[in-house]
Amino acid sequence: MTASLALVAVMAVLYACGVYLLLEKSMTRVILGFLLLGNATNLLLLIVSGPAGSAPIVDGKESEPYSDPVPQALILTAIVITFAVSAFLMALVYRSWRLAHQDEVQLDAEDVAVGTRETQPTEAPDRGEPDTPPSNDQEEAGDPVPADEGSAR
Amino acid sequence: MNLLVPLVVLLPLIGAAAALLTGRRPRLQRAVTVATLSAVLAIGVVLVVVVDASGPLVMDVGGWPAPFGIVLVVDRLAALMVSVSAAVLLAVLVFAIGQGLADNDAETPVSIYHPSYLVLAAGVMNAFVAGDLFNLYVGFEILLVASYVLLTLGGTEARIRAGTTYVVVSLLSSLLFLAAIALIYGATGTVNIAQISERVADLPPELQTLLHAFLLIAFGIKAAVFPLSFWLPDSYPTAPAPVTAVFAGLLTKVGIYAIIRTETILFPTPELNETLLVIALLTLVVGILGAIAQADIKRMLSFTLVSHIGYMVLGVGLGTAAGVAAAVFYTMHHIVVQTTLFLAAGLVERVGGTTSVSRLGGLLSASPLVGALFLIPALNLGGIPPFSGFIGKLGLLEAAAEVGTPLALVLLAAAVAVSLLTLYPLARTWNLAFWRPQQEVQEYTSALTAELQDNPYGDTTVATRSLSRLMVGATIGMVTLSVALTVLAGPLYALAERAGSDLQGTSRYISSVLGDRP
Numbered sequence: 150m151t152a153s154l155a156l157v158a159v160m161a162v163l164y165a166c167g168v169y170l171l172l173e174k175s176m177t178r179v180i181l182g183f184l185l186l187g188n189a190t191n192l193l194l195l196i197v198s199g200p201a202g203s204a205p206i207v208d209g210k211e212s213e214p215y216s217d218p219v220p221q222a223l224i225l226t227a228i229v230i231t232f233a234v235s236a237f238l239m240a241l242v243y244r245s246w247r248l249a250h251q252d253e254v255q256l257d258a259e260d261v262a263v264g265t266r267e268t269q270p271t272e273a274p275d276r277g278e279p280d281t282p283p284s285n286d287q288e289e290a291g292d293p294v295p296a297d298e299g300s301a302r
Numbered sequence: 303m304n305l306l307v308p309l310v311v312l313l314p315l316i317g318a319a320a321a322l323l324t325g326r327r328p329r330l331q332r333a334v335t336v337a338t339l340s341a342v343l344a345i346g347v348v349l350v351v352v353v354d355a356s357g358p359l360v361m362d363v364g365g366w367p368a369p370f371g372i373v374l375v376v377d378r379l380a381a382l383m384v385s386v387s388a389a390v391l392l393a394v395l396v397f398a399i400g401q402g403l404a405d406n407d408a409e410t411p412v413s414i415y416h417p418s419y420l421v422l423a424a425g426v427m428n429a430f431v432a433g434d435l436f437n438l439y440v441g442f443e444i445l446l447v448a449s450y451v452l453l454t455l456g457g458t459e460a461r462i463r464a465g466t467t468y469v470v471v472s473l474l475s476s477l478l479f480l481a482a483i484a485l486i487y488g489a490t491g492t493v494n495i496a497q498i499s500e501r502v503a504d505l506p507p508e509l510q511t512l513l514h515a516f517l518l519i520a521f522g523i524k525a526a527v528f529p530l531s532f533w534l535p536d537s538y539p540t541a542p543a544p545v546t547a548v549f550a551g552l553l554t555k556v557g558i559y560a561i562i563r564t565e566t567i568l569f570p571t572p573e574l575n576e577t578l579l580v581i582a583l584l585t586l587v588v589g590i591l592g593a594i595a596q597a598d599i600k601r602m603l604s605f606t607l608v609s610h611i612g613y614m615v616l617g618v619g620l621g622t623a624a625g626v627a628a629a630v631f632y633t634m635h636h637i638v639v640q641t642t643l644f645l646a647a648g649l650v651e652r653v654g655g656t657t658s659v660s661r662l663g664g665l666l667s668a669s670p671l672v673g674a675l676f677l678i679p680a681l682n683l684g685g686i687p688p689f690s691g692f693i694g695k696l697g698l699l700e701a702a703a704e705v706g707t708p709l710a711l712v713l714l715a716a717a718v719a720v721s722l723l724t725l726y727p728l729a730r731t732w733n734l735a736f737w738r739p740q741q742e743v744q745e746y747t748s749a750l751t752a753e754l755q756d757n758p759y760g761d762t763t764v765a766t767r768s769l770s771r772l773m774v775g776a777t778i779g780m781v782t783l784s785v786a787l788t789v790l791a792g793p794l795y796a797l798a799e800r801a802g803s804d805l806q807g808t809s810r811y812i813s814s815v816l817g818d819r820p
Contacts (some may be wrong), residue, residue, distance in 0.1 A: 171474070176466065183473055188482045197488030220487065223436055227480055230443050234473060237450055241466060248459045255463060257535070 151200045156192060166178035174253045176242040180235060187231035194220045194227065303352055305451060306345050307361040307374045307630060310384055311429040313338055313345075318420035325413035330338050332399050335416045339392040346385030353381045354797060358814040360433070368816050370795065373433035373813055377632060377803035382489030383430045383559055386634045390551050390641050391423050393780045397645055400772025415455065416655035420449035422548070429556050433815060434494045435483050438560065442479065442524065445471050451533045451651035452545045453537065460540050465496060468537035475523035482516040499567050499808055507573070512571040513680050518578075521564065524556025527615055535592065539600035543648025546600060550607050551641030555633055558614045565618050566626060566805035578619030579709050586612030586713075586720045593727045597754035599647045599657040600793035601733070602727050607640055609720060616713055617698050622703050628697030631795050635682075635690040635787055642780040644681040649675060649777060650735065652769055659731050659758060664740030669769070673736050680732065682784055684725035690787040693795065695721055729813075 164187050170182025198220035206215045245253055317338030334506060350426075353359060358377040376384070398415065398457060425445025432438040454465035489495055489509060490501040495764055502510060519530070526534040534554070538546050565578070589609025594595040596602040614636070617629025649672045654662045666673045682689035695717065702714040738746065787794065 171470075176641075179470060183470070183477075185775075186477050193481055194487070197484050211764055218492070220484075223483070223487075223493070226436070226440065230476075234443075234447060234450075236467060237447065238473070241454065241469060242452075244457050245462045245466060248457075248462060253325065254466070257536075263522040276688075287812065 152196045153201060156196050157202070160189050162195065163192065176245065176254060179254075180238050180242060183238065184231070184235055187235075191224045191227055191231075196222045214282040241281050304359050304361045304434055306349060306352075307431060308363065310342055310345055310349075310388075310431060311374075311424050313342055314427065314771060317602065318424065319345070321416040321420055321537060322517040325417075328413070330471050331416050332415065335395060335420060335432050335537075336392070336399075338394055338420060339388060342423065342427065343385065343388035343392055346381065346388045347380040349376055350378075350385050350461065350797075354380055354800065358811065362816055363807055368433075369492060373496075373815055374437075375433035375492065375495075375811070376431055377811060378797065378804055378813075379559070379562065380430045382630065382634060382797065382801060384427055386637050387426055387430070387552055387555075388775060389783060390420075390424075390637055390780070391426075391548060393776045393783070394544050394548045394551075394641060394645065395419060396650070396779070397547070397776035398542075400770040400774075401542075401544060403768035403772065404768065414451070415647075415690040418451045418455075419447045419548075419816065421445075422452065422720045426552055426556055430559060433496070435498070436467060438491045438495075438563075439479055439483060440554070441478070443476060445553065445556065446476065449549060453541045455542060455545065464537040464540040467533055469771070470737070475520050478516065478523070479520035482513065482520055485516065486513050493569055494815070496812040498813055499570075500816075502569060504611050510569065510571065511573055514564070514571075514574055517564050517568070518574065520560065521557050521560040522581070523557075524554070525561055525607050525615075526554050526611055527581050528588050528608070528612070529581075529665070529738040530620075531589070531611070532755045534608055535601055538604045539598065543644065543651065547641045547644035547648065550604065551637045553627050554607065554611055554638050555614075558611065558618075558629075558633055559804035561615065562618055562626065562629065562805065565621070567811055574619050575619050575621045576786060578711060579713055580617055582612045582615040582619050583713055583716050585609065586716050590720050590723045594723065595754065596727070597658050597660045597756045599650060599659060599688050599731055600644070602731065603640070603643050603647060606724055606727070609724065610640070610683070611637055612720070613695065613698055613717065616717060617701060620701050620710065622705060623799070623802045623806040625705055626805055627795075627799040627803075628694060629703050630801050631690075631695035631697060631791075631798040634794070634798070635694045635784075638780065638784045638787060639679045639682045640692060642777065642784055643676070643683060643795050645773075645777045645780060646672065646676040646679060649769060649773065652773075659734040660754060660756060661743060662692050663738045663743035666736040668740075669773065672769070675781055676736070676772075677732065678781050679749075680728040682788075683722040686725075688788060690784065690791055693788070693791045697795065701801035766796045 167182045167185035167189055170178045170185060173179060173182070198217045201216070203214050203216040206218045242252070248253070317334055320338075321331050321336045322366055324334055348361070349537045358375055360368070360376075361374040363372040365371070366492075374746070402415070422445050425441050425443070425448055427441075428444060429438055429441030432441050448471050450465065453468055455463050483493060486498060489505055490500065491500050491712060492498055502513075505513075522531045523533075538549055541549065565575075586609055589605050589607075589612060593602050593605035593609060596605060613627045614634050617625045617627075617632060619625070649669075650662070650665065651657045653663055653669045653672055656662060667765060678689075682691045685691040699714055702710045
């Protein structure tokens with residue numbers, strides 16, 4: 150199988166930039182990264198369909214080589230899917246911006262919680278004293294919060 | 303009979319369109335949705351009987367013969383999956399209707415819910431009956447897009463946050479899958495599963511392994527096997543109870559189904575089986591350890607879901623007919639029981655006002671019925687003997703013992719340990735939420751709760767609301783179904799064994815798709 154080197158190079162650049170953007174914290178860049186990755190994958194499908202320049206498939210003309218129509222059909226489908234999904238993704242990001250007024254992926258609260266509780270299980274029983282107040286604080290803090298929210302509204 | 307095959311995809315799609323059009327007339331919309339899924343369930347049951355009696359059904363879509371056109375194939379595995387999924391979808395739909403009727407709240411806009419739900423059903427069914435890889439990809443996309451909508455239903459901040467992670471991770475796995483399809487097409491010149499299966503043996507072994515691993519990674523994200531499972535416990539619990547139930551029951555199992563297909567028909571060579579077994583081991587252990595630390599019932603159940611995916615991967619990774627048969631039976635059992643538990647958690651939330659065991663109490667006296675509806679699937683999931691969970695695990699353990707390699711024996715031990723460990727968070731939930739009197743909740747100190755991790759995004763406390771009959775009825779129906787899986791385990795397990803042996807000898811699948819044609 151032969152393939153155009155230019156297409157391969159473009160695909161590689163698109164993949165590289167797409168992965169880079171996908172790893173960013175800003176959601177807008179994640180969308181852009183997704184679009185680049187989608188196009189890179191479409192290019193990959195085009196590359197595997199063989200060399201360019203053959204005639205399109207025509208009925209009754211078996212003599213000359215024609216280009217493989219299957220990857221083209223696959224690419225069209227993939228483009229439509231990517232289009233629909235990116236529209237949804239943009240709506241999602243817009244909604245996220247409306248609600249939280251930030252474009253960035255928020256910190257994983259569970260990760261933070263795990264990171265900050267590292268010493269608690271081993272040290273707390275030794276000290277004895279600080280063991281109970283934190284849990285009490287949490288209990289007490291748990292109650293006023295809904296009340297505050299209620300009064301704020 | 304072949305005409306029944308496309309109907310399992312077409313009916314939900316047409317139903318979705320009808321449900322969208324009838325959005326302003328809720329009663330009609332509900333009737334349309336229920337009727338559609340009932341019809342799909344009926345077709346699924348007919349398919350199981352027909353396929354078991356007379357071999358796989360193959361439908362050439364658009365009249366193009368197999369290697370060129372799209373084919374839809376229903377063999378025993380697909381037929382079983384279609385009928386179990388349809389039953390679960392129908393039960394959860396009834397539950398959701400009950401919840402919508404009882405609450406009438408703006409948080410779940412039902413007019414959008416029903417069409418999305420039917421599109422999700424169409425995607426799941428399309429993935430099950432797909433006879434070529436690209437159609438499988440399209441099936442995945444249909445169900446994923448519908449799941450994005452369902453997960454972010456109402457657009458509250460918590461759901462948008464969880465939904466964003468879920469959407470981006472799913473998109474990445476879809477792109478990986480698409481790239482894998484492109485590479486497989488480049489290597490074999492076809493996307494038809496049967497034809498790939500014929501041609502893949504001629505490829506160089508390294509290329510085979512590469513393509514195989516590529517597909518497994520893409521499906522592994524969808525199935526939530528261990529290193530790729532981080533997104534699941536974060537995103538599922540934020541959705542409304544019925545949505546979480548159907549996601550937990552079905553979506554990961556579609557990934558497992560794709561892995562079963564990959565391992566048996568596309569790449570039957572055993573070179574990645576040991577990798578799969580190691581992944582199964584990690585999934586089992588890490589998942590259950592996560593579950594033990596959780597105070598929130600929904601999050602705890604999400605972690606047990608991840609853990610038990612390991613059982614199915616274990617069965618597939620053994621690479622024997624007995625292993626695949628046990629995996630198929632376990633998948634059916636797990637679809638039903640995991641959905642039931644999430645529905646029961648939804649009932650608990652309504653009775654107790656929260657799903658955090660550190661604040662729940664006295665539920666058994668408040669509602670003995672909910673206690674029973676939680677206890678039966680919980681015992682089933684933990685693998686207590688009479689239930690189907692025990693039978694599925696026993697099959698897996700026997701298959702592992704038959705293989706007998708050191709790794710298989712390690713997994714055998716891990717599977718038993720994880721089964722016991724599963725009982726621990728479930729029994730703890732039972733003790734705290736159901737047996738502990740309500741008045742003790744405030745000043746309760748115990749080793750049971752000392753190390754529990756509450757939901758880091760804050761507990762959502764909702765007003766306790768009455769149980770609607772439809773919700774309880776749907777949950778009772780699911781519990782009955784899980785008990786029926788136990789009572790009918792003999793014939794069902796035999797059916798799963800026949801499905802497993804079908805998959806071991808790929809020639810029947812290939813000849814029914816490609817063979818006997820001019």
